[in-house]
Amino acid sequence: MLNWMAWTTPTALFFLSIALGIGAMCLWQFKEPTVIRQGVLPFPTTRGDRFFIALLSAAFFHIFAILAFRDPSWGTLISLLAIYPIFRWA
Template identity: 50%
Template sequence: MAWMAWTWPTAAFFAVIASLLIVFTVLAVKFPETPRRGVLGIETTRGDRLFITLLGSAFLNLAWLGFEVAPQPYALLACLVYAAAVFRFV
């Protein structure tokens, strides 16, 4: 990791993202699903909902930093609630 000057939290972040992609790929192969229509009115699959969750979590964290709502680790809790809502209702 020294050649890229990464910190451990950055490496852990990308490792988690890579793990999620691998897990969702295995799930898609073992348990194929049909798209479902949620509150957005568009058909989404697990992968679509994961993408929406990751994108929304990035914006949530940026807003959390910008508005200085509370210490940043609390944003993780907000992101988990957001992710649960996306996977349930979208």
């Protein structure tokens, strides 16, 4: 099924999780409209902005983990630990 683009299972799961996250954010937006707030960042952010920042941070944490530890699972651990502060205080 995934042979048309030579995707691996982890890659497909990664993009599926992003699609599910965006879908969940859309449903959450309809149920409870977002409140623009200003946290530690020098500009006001919405829930979607914080989701995007979390995705970018996760990408950089994974690159760092691969370069520093030669193991992407450390990037996953660091990313999961960073999601809460990003959504809480960003």
